[in-house]
Structure formats: C-alpha cells, structure tokens
C-alpha cells in the first residue's frame with residue numbers, strides 16, 4: 190500500500206483498523222506522498238466508516254428482503270392464477286352438468302306435454318288443455334332461462350361462425366317461436382321482413398333476436414310487438430318495437446348490464462340483453478334502445494352484411 194502511494198503519489202483503499210481498546214472498525218485510508226524540505230513523507234487520512242457501512246448493510250438487507258418479498262408474492266400470484274384456472278375448468282364441467290341435468294329432463298317433459306294433449310278425459314277437455322298449457326308455458330320458461338344462462342356463460346369462449354345466413358329465416362323462426370306466447374297474452378305479433386343474407390353465425394343471431402322478441406312480449410300487456418328486418422347494401426337492421434311498459438332513460442342505459450333488471454321481481458335472468466349485445470358486437474354490429482315509460486320500446490340492431 191505504501192509502495193503504491195510512493196510510486197503514484199496517492200492510494201485510497203478500505204481497511205479494517207483497530208481501536209486502542211482492541212475493537213476493529215471499518216475505515217477508508219487515503220495515503221498521500223508529501224515532499225517536505227527535501228524529504229518524502231506519506232500522509233495518511235483515516236476515516237471511520239462504521240456508519241456508512243451500517244447504512245450500506247441496511248440497504249443491502251433491504252434489497253435482499255425486497256427480492257424475497259417479490260419472490261413470495263410471485264409464487265402467491267402463480268398459485269392464485271392456477272386456482273382461477275382450476276375454477277374455470279370446474280365452471281366448464283359444471284356448465285356441462287347443468288346442461289345435461291336440466292335440459293335433458295326438460296325436453297322430455299316438454300315433448301310429453303304435447304303428447305298428453307291428445308289424452309284428455311272425456312268431458313274435461315277444456316280444463317285438461319288449460320292445465321297442460323300452463324305446464325307447457327312454465328316448462329318453456331324454464332327452458333328459456335336455462336338456455337339464457339348457458340349462452341351467457343359460454344359467451345367469452347365462442348367466436349361467431351361466418352356462414353351465409355338468411356336473416357329473414359332466422360327472424361321468421363323467432364317469430365314462430367314467440368307467436369303462441371303473444372296469442373296467449375292477447376297481443377298481436379307482427380312480422381315485416383325482406384330477404385337478407387349476411388355472413389354470420391345463424392345460431393347466435395337467432396339467440397340475439399330471440400332475446401329481443403322475448404323482452405318485447407314479456408314487457409307488453411296490450412297492443413302489439415312488431416319485428417322488422419331490412420336489408421341495405423352494407424348492413425341489415427332488425428328492429429323490435431313494442432307498446433309495452435317502456436323504460437326510463439336510466440333504465441334503458443343500464444339494460445345491457447349483466448344481471449340488470451329494472452324490476453327485480455319480474456321474471457328473467459337479467460342477462461338477455463348482455464348476451465344480445467355481445468353477439469351483435471362479435472358480428473361487428475351495433476345495438477340501441479329507444480324507450481318511453483308507458484309508451485313502449487324499440488330495440489334496433491345493425492349487423493354488417495360482411496359479404
């Protein structure tokens with residue numbers, strides 16, 4: 190150390206020094222060569238760096254702790270992620286079970302109800318039919334709810350097919366499906382369509398339109414529901430008008446929210462419009478509501494023809 194200072198003029202290094210009482214302490218040493226009256230001296234400046242070392246150690250420890258804390262959190266997050274993935278698998282499995290356990294027996298009930306209508310006891314035909322109709326309506330409602338929940342829970346996973354779809358056929362089948370319900374309620378269901386082909390997912394579009402018809406018939410007690418289909422060069426519009434209870438502006442705004450129902454005790458799952466909007470948007474389309482309380486509602490969807 191001294192030699193370096195003699196040769197180069199100075200030397201700076203860390204060193205462990207011993208105090209008079211025998212205890213060691215860390216220090217920095219600066220050796221400087223000094224020429225004084227023709228003689229060469231080495232001047233030493235020693236600085237106690239105990240505090241500095243302590244601070245450095247604290248920082249080092251802190252960094253180490255931080256690192257292990259980050260590791261711990263990362264492991265925790267990975268475990269969470271795995272748990273969520275597991276849950277999503279469980280959800281899929283659950284949905285498959287629900288499908289089987291609810292839909293299969295329901296379809297048996299519905300099919301047999303239709304058959305039963307031919308077996309009315311003589312003299313009691315009217316009562317018999319009335320009861321069976323009631324059972325059929327309720328079984329259909331249950332079937333509808335199960336389908337709603339299923340289409341809602343599967344929404345994220347599916348991308349719409351791109352198949353040549355006659356929207357008029359889709360809309361017509363929805364009309365046929367809701368006609369008996371409208372007749373039973375004493376409201377008229379009108380259909381005003383023209384042939385339109387779009388590239389899209391037939392089944393999903395039928396669900397989207399079905400939800401609109403379902404709402405219109407459900408929330409209308411007198412008057413009519415009209416389903417209109419128009420084809421344009423680049424798009425098609427489907428409009429479902431009703432003369433039902435209508436919605437206040439804030440209700441119409443919230444109608445697309447998951448599980449939202451303006452009247453929580455009205456029948457329904459509150460996911461129909463969420464599903465419809467999602468399907469429409471997955472087709473690159475748009476949806477809008479115009480509504481007045483007590484007057485009725487008009488829901489319009491625009492689907493790009495994609496041809």
Ligand SMILES: Nc1ncnc2c1ncn2[C@@H]1O[C@H](COP(=O)(O)OP(=O)(O)O)[C@@H](O)[C@H]1O
Nearest residue numbers: 404405408444450451457458459460461462486
């Ligand atoms: N045609 C309509 N007339 C009046 N209110 C409607 C209509 N369509 C939707 N709504 C309101 O929007 C809510 C959400 O509709 P939706 O998502 O289809 O769920 P659900 O039909 O299961 O209640 C309904 O509960 C209702 O309050």
Ligand SMILES: [Mg+2]
Nearest residue numbers: 404457461462
């Ligand atoms: Mg609905």
